[in-house]
Amino acid sequence: MNTNILQNKVVVVTGGSSGIGRAIAINAARHGAKAVVVSDISPDPREGGVPTTDEIKALGVATTFVKADVSKKEEVDALVEAASEFGGVDVMVANAGISLKADGPDVSADDFRKLLAVNLDGTLFSAQAAARQMKANGKKGSIVLMASMGGLSGAGITVAYSTSKGGVVLMAKSLADALGPDGIRVNAVAPGTIDTHLLRTAPGIAEAAEGFRLRTPLRRLGQPSEIGDAVAFLGSDLSSYVTGTALLVDGGLLAVI
Template identity: 85%
Template sequence: MNTNILQGKVVVVTGAASGIGRAIAINAAKHGAKAIIVSDISETPREGGTPTTHEIEAFGVPVRFHKTDVSQREQVDALVEAAAEFGGVDVMVANAGITLRADGADVNEDDFHRLMSVNLDGTLFSAQAAARQMKARGKAGSIVLMASMGGLSGAGMTVAYSTSKGGVVLMAKAMADALGPDGIRVNAVAPGTIDTHLLRTSPGIAEAAEGFRQRTPLRRLGRPEEIGDAVAWLGSDLSSYVTGIALLVDGGLLSVI
């Protein structure tokens, strides 16, 4: 469904070439964004198909692709600076994240640190860069961090991932307190089992997905665009008095397990 809830807003989305990030960026266009900056380490979608920028161009919305490794602070700073072309960022979506093939109690130290550098460091750098630009321009704004159902409930097969996403939930709460006086809202979105290429190719998670679907009150997996709609709401003025929350979008699964 197309709306105008993001009309006049410049939206920056990290990890937007594929999966949930792709849906968030495309949905921003559907919801009337003024301009969208698509960020990822590669413009080619993991699931195949046309680049996210091409999909957004079809809506007549100005869009730019900016190659970014979010674990590198200077690259994130350059990404946010790219929004200056359109008047500065209004909605920052720190979506970039990775999973590990082996992520149990014996998770490899190097793998653990690599995941944290993207899922936690990259999220912090994204929020900080956006906040600096918003404050410098005297703009209120919305920063949306991508958490996970796994950041609210642990699982033995996702030790590092759950740890990182639990950190994102608390980061949103702490940053909301720090930035609220400047009119900057910070929230997290916690997706449940969403039907993405990442889910289908993640060992353990892929095998568990059918069991999750059967136990979910709505009896289906979530769609990436449903996360995009939740992010759009948090980025819009419709949620103007909402900050510091972790919005669970899981079809009710955590209510019953």
């Protein structure tokens, strides 16, 4: 579905080459964004196909790719600065995140720190850089952080991941309070079981996905584009009085488990 709810807005998406991030970036263009800045470690989708920026250009929307490791503050700062070419960021989507092949109660210290560096540090750096630019430009923007159903309900196979995403939920609430006086809204989106390459290949999660589907009231997995639509809503003026919330997009799964 194409709309104009993001008309005249410059959208920045981290982790935008693949999966949910790719869908968020492409949907931003479909929802009328003025420009979309896509960032990731590599421009090429993990699951193959053309780069996200090619898809956006085909929709007639201005775009650029910026390589960035979100765990490095200086690279995130440079990424957000790249949005100045289009007039500065209006909607910042801190989507970049990783999971671990060996998560659980015995997660190693090195793996735990690696995950937190991306999922928490990178999310904070993204929000900070966007907020600074929004304030400098006098923009009442929207910052959307990517949480997870696993950040609202724990699981033995995702001890580190759930810990990080629970932190993202509280980060959104805290930043909403801090940035609200400047007119900057901060929210999180918490996806449930979404049909992505990551879901199909992550140990433990892939095996559990069918059980999740059968227990989900809608009896299906979510699509990446449905997360993209939720992000577009939170980035748009339709959600002008929504801040500090974690929008659960899980087909009703957490309502029944």
